[in-house]
Amino acid sequence: MFKDSLGRGARAVDAHFAGVLGGVDDLPVTRAMGYAVSGGKGLRGWLVLESARLHDVPRDRALWPACAIEAIHAYSLVHDDLPCMDDDDLRRGRPTLHREWDEATAVLAGDALQALGFEMVSDPRCHPDAAVRADLTLSLARAAGARGMVLGQALDMAAERTTRPLTLDQITALQSGKTGALITWSAQAGARLARADLAPLTAYAERLGLAFQIADDILDVTGDADTVGKAVGKDAARGKATFVSLLGLDGAKRRAQTLVTDACDALSSYGAGADALREAARFVISRRT
Template structure:
């Protein structure tokens, strides 16, 4: 049920992106924007759609914040792949944006995707109430910026040149920003659209985001580039502290499973209606890419 729902959500978000980006001038930068949003699982956008469904928000309305978070996520990946950051040649099994075009186009495409994300949640078609749109915009800015994802990225880069590796608490805090902040916003967005309490989704997403990152660290050890769609083994090669290096492979897997159980339990107020979200949590630690 979850995989079908995830695929349907990704298809709906892709169609909405085609509509939005199709309205822009045909230029290398807009083609690079479109390219950067193709592929991937679309988990963040799906979390928005599923949270909205649980609160009775129409999908046509929820697609605006769903596309917004995927635009912000795509921008972060385009910039993360740049030579000045992680210097990656592959993303989702395809050449990274700066390899397919050039660095300047990649920077501009990332900038434009970031701006597009905020444009989408500020659009009146996202919600007729300006207060709700303002809440979505402010919370997204906090999740994406120096309180959230960017903070996590900056801490990650600083750790690469630090004299001592990060502790478990430090890497947990780092990943709460780098990976967890956007996942948390995605899970909360449906409740925000409905002006409902996002608390259960916040608890769910905090654990889901951490489990997601632990699963990524495990894939970097156990996966292969063809299946994962990007280079693997880079963390160990850099001597980078990860959940696997700090906990060991078996304990990292156990920790991820515990987090998933806790994430599922956080949704108890929604009963069986949240079972697809529980499937999503289990999928996160069983995925192979």
């Protein structure tokens, strides 16, 4: 059920992107943008669509922030893969964007995707109320910037330059920004569109984001590149502290399971209507990619 729903959401987001990018001149950077946003699971966009459904927000309206978060996420991956950052050759089972094109195109495509994300949540077709659009834009800026995802990236890079391993609390704070901030915004988006209470979905998403990162750390140890779609074993090779290195493999799995249980419990006020979100949380720690 969830995988089918995730697939439908990803296809809807892809179709919306095609329409948006179809209005832009056909240039290498535009084609690179399309390459960057394709091939992923679309979890963040799906979270936007599902949280919007919970609040009876029309799907055609929810697609704008769903595409926006996938654009922001794609830009972060394009830049993260660059030689000056993680220097990766493989992403989503394909060459990273700077390998498929070149570094300059990758930088520009990432920049353009970031701008496009904010353009989409600012578009009147996202919501007729300018105050709602302003709230979406401001909250997305905070989630994506130096208070959220970029902060987490910066802390991650700084950790690679020190010989002192991070503590569990430090890794949790780092990953709450690097991975968790955009996931949290995604789950909140439907409530923001409906001007509803953010607390239940915030509590759910904060736990989901950490569980997602723990699952990534586990896959880096137990997965293989062909299945995962990106390089594995890099954290250990760099001597990076991770949830697995600090908690052990079994301890990390137990921690992820506890987070998923807590995430599901946070949705109690929605009753059975939030079952798809609960299934998403369980999927996050059972995935192989």
